[in-house]
Amino acid sequence: MSVSVRxxxxxxxxxxxxxxxxxxxxxxxxxxxxxSGLDSLCFAIVVARLEDALGFDPFGATEDARFPVTLGDFxxxxxxxxx
Amino acid sequence: xxxxxxxxxxxxxxxPARRSRRFIWSAETQVALDELAAGSSLGCRVxxxxxxxxLILTRDQLTAALALIQIDGVARRLILCPPDLAIxxxxxxxxxxxxxxxxxxxxxxxxxxxxxxxFITCSARITPTAAVRDERAAxxxxxxxxxxxxxxxxxxxxxxSLAGAIHTGGRLAGANIWSTFYDIRRYGGLQIFxxxxxxxxxxxxxxxxxxxxxxxxxxxxxxxxxxxxTPSHWRRALMSGAAPRILPxxxxxxxxxxxxxxxxxxRAEYPLATIAHAFASTEAGVGFEVEDxxxxxxxxxxxxxxxGVELKVEDGSLRIRSPRTARRYLGNESAxxxxxxxxxxxxxxxxxHDGRYHFSGRRGxxxxxxxxxxxxxxxxxxxxxxxxxxxxxxxxxxxPVTGAIVVAEIVLKPExxxxxxxxxxxxxxxxxxxxxxxxxxxxKVPAAIRIVPSLEVTPSGKVARPNx
Numbered sequence: 350m351s352v353s354v355r356x357x358x359x360x361x362x363x364x365x366x367x368x369x370x371x372x373x374x375x376x377x378x379x380x381x382x383x384x385s386g387l388d389s390l391c392f393a394i395v396v397a398r399l400e401d402a403l404g405f406d407p408f409g410a411t412e413d414a415r416f417p418v419t420l421g422d423f424x425x426x427x428x429x430x431x432x
Numbered sequence: 433x434x435x436x437x438x439x440x441x442x443x444x445x446x447x448p449a450r451r452s453r454r455f456i457w458s459a460e461t462q463v464a465l466d467e468l469a470a471g472s473s474l475g476c477r478v479x480x481x482x483x484x485x486x487l488i489l490t491r492d493q494l495t496a497a498l499a500l501i502q503i504d505g506v507a508r509r510l511i512l513c514p515p516d517l518a519i520x521x522x523x524x525x526x527x528x529x530x531x532x533x534x535x536x537x538x539x540x541x542x543x544x545x546x547x548x549x550x551f552i553t554c555s556a557r558i559t560p561t562a563a564v565r566d567e568r569a570a571x572x573x574x575x576x577x578x579x580x581x582x583x584x585x586x587x588x589x590x591x592x593s594l595a596g597a598i599h600t601g602g603r604l605a606g607a608n609i610w611s612t613f614y615d616i617r618r619y620g621g622l623q624i625f626x627x628x629x630x631x632x633x634x635x636x637x638x639x640x641x642x643x644x645x646x647x648x649x650x651x652x653x654x655x656x657x658x659x660x661x662t663p664s665h666w667r668r669a670l671m672s673g674a675a676p677r678i679l680p681x682x683x684x685x686x687x688x689x690x691x692x693x694x695x696x697x698x699r700a701e702y703p704l705a706t707i708a709h710a711f712a713s714t715e716a717g718v719g720f721e722v723e724d725x726x727x728x729x730x731x732x733x734x735x736x737x738x739x740g741v742e743l744k745v746e747d748g749s750l751r752i753r754s755p756r757t758a759r760r761y762l763g764n765e766s767a768x769x770x771x772x773x774x775x776x777x778x779x780x781x782x783x784x785h786d787g788r789y790h791f792s793g794r795r796g797x798x799x800x801x802x803x804x805x806x807x808x809x810x811x812x813x814x815x816x817x818x819x820x821x822x823x824x825x826x827x828x829x830x831x832p833v834t835g836a837i838v839v840a841e842i843v844l845k846p847e848x849x850x851x852x853x854x855x856x857x858x859x860x861x862x863x864x865x866x867x868x869x870x871x872x873x874x875x876k877v878p879a880a881i882r883i884v885p886s887l888e889v890t891p892s893g894k895v896a897r898p899n900x
Contacts (some may be wrong), residue, residue: 352778365631368869369874375744381645381672381673382671383643383645383668383671383672383673389664389667389668389802389833389834390801390802390834390874390875391833392671392833393801393802393833393834393837393879394737394879395836396831396832396833396880397829397831397839398880399880400879403753408693408832409830409832415670415697415700415701416667416670416671416672416697416761417671418671419673423559430639
């Protein structure tokens with residue numbers, strides 16, 4: 350499960366960057382999301398698409414009220430919600 | 433708050449009782465207010481602007497801030513241009529507001545023809561001038577409303593309606609260090625600019641050229657105590673990694689719906705701060721502020737006067753009557769801003785559940801994507817141009833990053849839909865999205881498209897819209 354969540358997220362980052370003509374920084378777990386080359390609108394689209402692809406939105410469901418800062422946080426956030 | 437008795441901004445800045453070192457900081461520089469009180473950033477004596485209708489059109493927030501402080505109370509009228517005012521609208525703006533002087537940090541040639549108007553330069557540099565105890569009388573303040581498509585709409589305020597106190601138990605008075613993600617040339621930011629100056633505080637301005645992280649680090653270096661922005665601004669701050677660089681006592685969200693998740697996230701990040709969410713608009717002024725950490729408005733805020741502000745729900749939308757609403761729209765063609773009883777219809781739809789009112793959207797279905805407004809009809813028109821689309825519905829979907837995002841539901845033409853293998857739909861969606869990208873600003877392009885068998889149609893033959 351976790352492998353597919355990760356790969357779904359990474360492919361959404363790449364697809365949204367392509368659609369929005371953004372240059373995506375090399376994706377690694379310690380990449381700070383705000384430095385990834387994507388803006389807020391891109392993240393909003395990524396989250397909406399992930400909700401469609403994965404069937405859940407961890408931002409709406411979470412009790413841990415921390416926003417993810419790095420790509421690793423972001424992926425873990427989704428992986429935890431998928432458990 | 434006695435400081436709000438000031439006739440003009442200049443009085444608030446030059447008040448000797450509050451002349452401790454106070455600053456306005458921008459990303460590039462800083463200005464000490466006591467130097468401004470003894471100097472000028474204008475390319476003329478301020479007397480030249482006496483009684484005039486003065487357009488303030490600047491590249492920079494700081495130059496606008498300094499010009500406002502000097503000209504308020506001298507000019508008959510101040511027209512504060514937002515940063516995104518399209519230059520082609522200037523002639524209409526100048527005619528509607530009867531502008532006879534322009535104060536700007538642009539070169540005159542960049543602005544175009546301005547027959548019969550004075551052009552005065554302004555900058556962020558203060559030149560000492562001989563102290564003049566000049567006469568001040570209340571100026572009219574003209575602000576631009578947000579979110580209209582087409583020609584800009586202007587409303588008339590006064591310093592009193594812009595800066596009048598809302599009851600906050602005195603927490604916002606005093607020599608605080610303010611900052612805001614907003615541009616001070618828009619209502620949300622102007623509030624904070626005035627609050628900082630008239631309350632005896634300092635202000636760190638945001639900058640469009642600066643990343644969220646850099647701005648927070650800079651705000652932290654000025655030891656900002658009070659900070660405001662939209663929920664989207666704050667979500668960006670929390671994702672920037674630099675949120676811990678500020679230690680605010682007071683955090684305010686306005687301009688969009690503040691949901692429980694963002695309130696909880698800010699509470700977790702800033703456990704010692706008051707986390708408040710407020711309703712304000714250029715037309716209706718500041719309506720209320722909620723400080724109990726919960727989303728929505730307690731039902732007992734409505735139906736009676738609370739420190740001069742009355743809220744009610746009529747036909748589903750929030751109405752506000754208060755000394756802080758704008759007086760009227762500028763220009764003859766505009767509908768009245770106030771109804772017969774003096775209420776402004778905000779157009780924001782409220783629903784009551786569990787003892788609190790919650791915003792559920794805008795009348796007419798206008799979608800607010802991170803502070804940028806989207807008219808669904810405009811997006812539907814682009815989608816419907818595709819030869820295989822029979823009809824479409826563009827609507828808002830809740831989003832944790834931008835508050836809301838645009839999504840579309842599409843009904844295909846029947847003869848084509850039946851024969852279609854499912855996989856082909858992906859190519860069709862891509863084509864529609866490409867059309868949207870070509871014709872629309874990025875925030876208006878649907879984040880997701882769903883093909884549906886049918887859409888509900890009202891008896892009048894229109895696509896049924898939620899909240900319409």
